[in-house]
Amino acid sequence: MDLIAFATGLISLALIYGLLAVGLNLQFGFAGVINFGYVAFFAVGAFASALVTLPPPGSEAYLAASARYEIALGWPVWSGFLAAGLAGGLLALFIGAVSARLATHYLAVATFAMAEVVRSVLGNETWLTRGEFGISNVPQPLGDLFTPESYALFYLALIAVVVGVLFAALRHLGEAPFGRLLRAIKDDETSARTLGKRTARAKLRALAIGGAVAGIAGALWTHSLGVIHVGQFVPIVTFQVWLAMLLGGTGNHWGALAGAFALIAIREGTRFVGEIPGLDQIAAANPSFLPSLRFVLIGLLLIAVVRFFPGGLVPERRRRAPAASGAKAALPAPERIAPAGAPALEITDLRKSFGGLAAVDGASFAVRPGSITGLIGPNGAGKSTVMDLVSGVQTPDAGAVRVAGQEITGLPPEAIADRGLGRTFQTPRLYPTMTVWENLMVAGMPQRHETLRAGFLRAAARRQAEAEIAARAEAVLGELEMQSMRDERAETLSGGQRKLLSLGRLMMRRPPVMLLDEPAAGVNRRLATALFDRIAELNRQGTTFLIVEHEMQLVMRYCDHVIVMHQGRVLAEGAPDEIRADPAVIEAYLGGAVA
Known part of the structure; x- marks a missing residue:
């Protein structure tokens, strides 16, 4: 040979x-x-x-x-x-x-x-x-x-x-x-x-x-x-390529290349099995023996690689944020989108059913600009469904949603975000395999710098944008006191830290209207108070909030206006003290008469 x-x-x-x-x-x-x-x-x-x-x-x-x-x-x-x-x-x-x-x-x-x-x-x-x-x-x-x-x-x-x-x-x-x-x-x-x-x-x-x-x-x-x-x-070619990629390690091009070399080495190396003394006589009596043995050996070798290299031969490296430049960046002020006298957010006769269950059944309310509005109610009242309908995650069966007088009903989430509305989720939906820094950078980076053209042909503009967004990310980390976690993967954060990072991503964009779904759920008292203090500061700077929350002490302390939902409808709304004393609210939500 x-x-x-x-x-x-x-x-x-x-x-x-x-x-x-x-x-x-x-x-x-x-x-x-x-x-x-x-x-x-x-x-x-x-x-x-x-x-x-x-x-x-x-x-x-x-x-x-x-x-x-x-x-x-x-x-x-x-x-x-x-x-x-x-x-x-x-x-x-x-x-x-x-x-x-x-x-x-x-x-x-x-x-x-x-x-x-x-x-x-x-x-x-x-x-x-x-x-x-x-x-x-x-x-x-x-x-x-x-x-x-x-x-x-x-x-x-x-x-x-x-x-x-x-x-x-x-x-x-x-x-x-x-x-x-x-x-x-x-x-x-x-x-x-x-x-x-x-x-x-x-x-x-x-x-x-x-x-x-x-x-x-x-x-x-x-x-x-x-x-x-x-x-x-x-078709087997496709699965060989998949195998090469998985052997090397996904999310890492060096790993994919190494996996291809490993696959070819294993596949071609087993061709010499027939030269082992004694096997030639078995192969002569059974022509299918050597091909079968070869496939068994390939399988065993691949199992060994997966067992001892679960992340691939070249695991995805831990990405680190660039060193802080020391440049001070002011967070952008929220855009004033509501014309004088118009609600920042308004929903009218909103309806959504799942099978025979009406999750939202004709809900209507408005959120005035510059307010912190609480949305409360018992479990199953339809609060989170309202958040999904308003933000475009789900499509309403009927009704209308308006932001600053502009109808957004049925638009996809990305189009609604462009119209000035941002949201967090009850269970924080971060990018778990990405670092805290990367989560903020993704949130803050304008779409025009995330294109192929910007990647290859607009290097100067992209680098300038990267520097500006990086400075803003440093400012957000400082505001949230999370500088020490900038290189930690989001999946390693505690529940409270994930809630903070969810808010931090919205701070990178600064939409004029923010929807927060149970920001204090599962968060210890100190972090929950710090989170709401940050919300109050953003509100003083001009951001309007609609917050779903079960911690009544936080609702009564921070919210200007409270809306109560029950069985998919608005049961009552008003100032916190009025809601606290409303008999219908006490019966439906607080569980009985005022002590």
Whole structure:
């Protein structure tokens, strides 16, 4: 065996699989998109590059090769790589446009089905691809300038350059605000949408980039072999790429690349099992023995890797915030959105049912600008459902919601956030795998700096925006007394600290109207008081609050106006002292007569 040729082929294969794994890692490891049809992008890229570069039918090269295909352009090989990336990206855009809004498991099924459709089309349209027979004599770049032995080394160098350039670009993108946004979407897409993030658009971009990368990998593959046929692109290829990514470690492009090398080493290394003394006699008596043993060994080796490296061979590194610049940043003042005399928030005859249960049954109330309004009531009264309906997390069956006189009924959460409304959740919905610092940076970063264009072409503007948002994040950490936790993952915080961070994310945006759902629930008395003191300070600066809360001492101390809900309707509203003495409230909520 020629060891140099063997090693060259093995490294080339590992690099191509590494590029596939890095592209898939952007889709899943960053954006959380489960794509079980990844091989489709690989296939269309390979065929697109081959058909663009093959000699046109009827040409001398076509006749000399005795080829049998009906469409080819005869363009240079480099144009084939561009065509492959374009084909993979466009297919990903199409799949994303029709299925990206599906729930996670439905999206996985849809992508797998779409890949089978693509494979069926490529296999049946023999006039284009020759189906299972395939196409040979695919051009190899500068192949006539090298001997077969030296060409393998040249092509390995070409693969290494292409993979290196794309790897560096994707790694840069992963560290940019766009990559940070994708990680936030993976952790909690609903939370990101309530902060005004266009998550569907970001996921679609991640799908397209991953598809383009897989298409280019397909071009590298087909020009390396010189032949192409549909049988090369079976579903098992997708799951091998998944395995490579998971072996290396998700959310980390270095890990995806390392996982591909580990997978190829394990897969190809087991081919030598038959050379172990004594096994040849067993294999002679049972031809299926060696293939079966090989798969068993592969499985055992993979189990060992997962057992001893649960985070992958190259676990995602702990990200740290940059050193504090010392620059003092004033938090932005909330925008005055309500015209004179108009409520900051108004809901009219709001209704929402789940099956036969009316969670909100004709609720109507208004929140005046500059107030802290408490929304109280027994469990099941419909308070949190009202918060979901107002913020767009759920769509009302009937009724109207207005912010500063502008109707927002039925708008998606990101559109409602843009109109000046922010919210927190009863159970804090942070980005658990991201640090406190990153949670604040995602919340404060404007959408225009989280695009692909900003990641590559507007570096100066992006760096300036990063510095401004970083200074604001330092100010928020100071206000919340959380400077020592800036590099801690959100999942490690206590309940009270998570509530503080939830408020801190809204402070980064400073919407004029904030909805807080039980901010003191599960929080010790000291932290709860500190949290409400911060709310009172923000209110003095002009922010309007609607707060769902069960801690009556906090409601009576901090709220200007109190609304009581019972069985989906507004039971009473007024000043705290009036509500405390209202017999209907005492009966429905406080449980009896005043002591």
